[in-house]
Amino acid sequence: MAASLVCALFWAGAARADKIVLKNGRKIVASNVVEEGDKIRYETSAGQMVLPRSIVDHIEKGGMMPLTDSPAAVAANLSAEPPELPPVANASGIDQGAVHDGAVDRTYIAKVVNETRAGSLTANQAAARAYHAASIFEVTKGDLPNALIDARTALTYLPEEPALLMNVAYLYLRQSQFKESLEYLQRAERVAPKSADVYKLEGWAYYGMNRPDQAVAEWKKSLSLRPDAETQAALRKALRDKTEEENYLENESAHFQLKYNGAAQPELARQVLHVLEGHYEDIESELNFSPPDPVGVVLYTQQGFADITRAPGWVGALNDGRIRVPVRGLTGVDSELSRVLRHELTHSFIQQKTHGRVPTWIQEGVAQWMEGKRSEENAAVLVRIYDAGQAAPLGRLEGSWMGLPSDMAGYAYAWALANVEYIVETDGMGDIERILDRLGAGTSTEQALRDVLHDDYNDLMQSTAEYLKKNYGH
Numbered sequence: 008m009a010a011s012l013v014c015a016l017f018w019a020g021a022a023r024a025d026k027i028v029l030k031n032g033r034k035i036v037a038s039n040v041v042e043e044g045d046k047i048r049y050e051t052s053a054g055q056m057v058l059p060r061s062i063v064d065h066i067e068k069g070g071m072m073p074l075t076d077s078p079a080a081v082a083a084n085l086s087a088e089p090p091e092l093p094p095v096a097n098a099s100g101i102d103q104g105a106v107h108d109g110a111v112d113r114t115y116i117a118k119v120v121n122e123t124r125a126g127s128l129t130a131n132q133a134a135a136r137a138y139h140a141a142s143i144f145e146v147t148k149g150d151l152p153n154a155l156i157d158a159r160t161a162l163t164y165l166p167e168e169p170a171l172l173m174n175v176a177y178l179y180l181r182q183s184q185f186k187e188s189l190e191y192l193q194r195a196e197r198v199a200p201k202s203a204d205v206y207k208l209e210g211w212a213y214y215g216m217n218r219p220d221q222a223v224a225e226w227k228k229s230l231s232l233r234p235d236a237e238t239q240a241a242l243r244k245a246l247r248d249k250t251e252e253e254n255y256l257e258n259e260s261a262h263f264q265l266k267y268n269g270a271a272q273p274e275l276a277r278q279v280l281h282v283l284e285g286h287y288e289d290i291e292s293e294l295n296f297s298p299p300d301p302v303g304v305v306l307y308t309q310q311g312f313a314d315i316t317r318a319p320g321w322v323g324a325l326n327d328g329r330i331r332v333p334v335r336g337l338t339g340v341d342s343e344l345s346r347v348l349r350h351e352l353t354h355s356f357i358q359q360k361t362h363g364r365v366p367t368w369i370q371e372g373v374a375q376w377m378e379g380k381r382s383e384e385n386a387a388v389l390v391r392i393y394d395a396g397q398a399a400p401l402g403r404l405e406g407s408w409m410g411l412p413s414d415m416a417g418y419a420y421a422w423a424l425a426n427v428e429y430i431v432e433t434d435g436m437g438d439i440e441r442i443l444d445r446l447g448a449g450t451s452t453e454q455a456l457r458d459v460l461h462d463d464y465n466d467l468m469q470s471t472a473e474y475l476k477k478n479y480g481h
C-alpha cells in the first residue's frame with residue numbers, strides 16, 4: 008500500500024536503548040548491547056565500543072535515548088565525568104545533608120550557606136559541595152535546568168574550582184548551549200591545563216558550534232593526555248567530514264553556515280541561504296522560538312552524501328545536527344529543494360527547542376506539516392488501517408526509524424503527519440509549542456500529551472482517525 012506514501016526525508020531521531028551499569032556506579036546509555044564471552048559490545052552516537060564483562064555490574068534494557076549524531080545527543084551520553092571535588096572536612100556528611108530521602112534538602116543547604124558569612128575557605132568549600140551534590144542529584148533525575156542553577160551557584164563559592172567549572176560547562180553542553188559551555192571550559196582550561204576531559208568537552212562544544220577544525224584540535228590535545236575510545240571515535244568522524252569537505256566552499260548568512268562542494272554553483276549556495284532565511288523567519292514565529300546557535304548546512308553531490316552519511320538508500324536528506332542535502336547538479340532552488348530545506352530546518356528548530364528530547368513521530372509530523380504536506384490522499388488508507396486495528400501505536404514510533412523498511416517508513420511518516428495535523432487543526436500550533444516545551448523540560452511524551460491535550464496515546468489516535476474521516480471522507 009505504501010509505495011505512494013514514501014517520504015524520502017529522514018530524521019535520525021531517538022531510539023530504544025539499554026543502560027549498562029558499571030561496578031563503579033557509572034552508567035552508559037547505549038544501543039545494540041551484545042554480550043560476547045568476556046566482552047560487552049555496544050553502540051553510542053560516537054561509534055562502536057567494547058567493555059570487559061568484568062567491570063559491568065548489570066544491563067538495564069529499554070528506555071529512550073537520543074541516537075542522533077547531534078552534539079547535544081552525544082554530549083548526553085559522554086562518559087566524561089567532572090573530577091572529584093577537593094577533599095573538605097565532613098564531605099560525606101555534607102553530601103548526605105544536601106540530598107536525602109530522594110530530595111534536595113534546601114533548609115540544610117541554607118544552613119551551610121549561612122556559615123559562609125564569616126568568609127572562611129572551609130565554609131565556602133562546604134557550600135560549594137552542598138550545591139554540587141544537589142546539582143549531581145538533579146542530573147540523575149533528568150532535571151537539567153535546576154541542575155544548572157545549582158551548579159552555577161556552587162561555582163560562586165569556589166570560582167576557580169575546575170570540577171565545578173566543568174560541571175557547569177557539561178550541563179550547558181547537554182542543553183545544546185555551546186557558546187556558554189565553551190566559556191566555562193576555557194576558564195577550566197586556565198586552572199587545569201592538563202585535564203583531558205576539559206579538552207574532550209571543548210571539542211564537543213566546538214563541534215556543536217559547527218567549528219570542526221577547532222573540535223579536531225581539542226580532541227587531539229585530549230588524546231595526547233589520555234587515550235579515550237569515545238574521543239577517538241568522535242575524532243575519526245570529524246576527520247571523515249573534514250576530508251569530504253576539504254574542497255568545499257563556505258558561505259554564511261545571519262542564521263546559517265553553509266558549505267558546498269566546489270562542483271555546485273556559488274549562485275545555488277546564495278539562493279539556498281536566501282530561501283533558508285525566509286523559512287527561518289516563518290518557523291521562528293510558528294514555533295515562537297529562536298534557536299540560539301547558527302544552523303550548519305552542507306550541500307553534497309549525490310555520491311558525497313552517500314559516502315559521508317552512510318544512511319539507507321531511501322534517505323533523501325537528513326539532519327544530524329547539520330542539515331545535509333544532496334543537490335544533484337541543481338543550479339537554482341526549485342520548489343522541491345525549498346520544501347526539503349524547510350522540512351530539515353524544522354528539525355533543527357525542534358532539536359534545539361527540546362534539547363533533543365523529542366520522539367521521532369513528533370519530529371517528522373511537525374516537519375512535514377511545516378513543509379506544507381497534508382494527509383489528503385493518504386487519509387483513506389490510514390483510516391482503513393486504523394479501523395482494522397492495525398495502526399502503529401505512537402509509542403512505538405518514538406524511537407529511531409532508521410531500521411524501518413521503506414514501505415513501513417512511508418506509513419510511519421503519513422501516520423505521524425496525520426496525528427500532528429489533527430492537533431494543529433484542532434487547537435493551533437500553540438499546542439505543539441506547549442508539547443515541545445514540556446518535552447524539553449524532560450516530561451515523557453505521553454505525559455506531555457495529557458498535560459496539553461488531556462489525551463493519552465489511544466485517545467489521540469482515535470481522534471486523529473475521526474478527524475481524517477470527517478475531513479477527507481466523502
Ligand SMILES: [Zn+2]
Pocket residue numbers: 016017018350351354370371374
Ligand atoms: Zn524529517
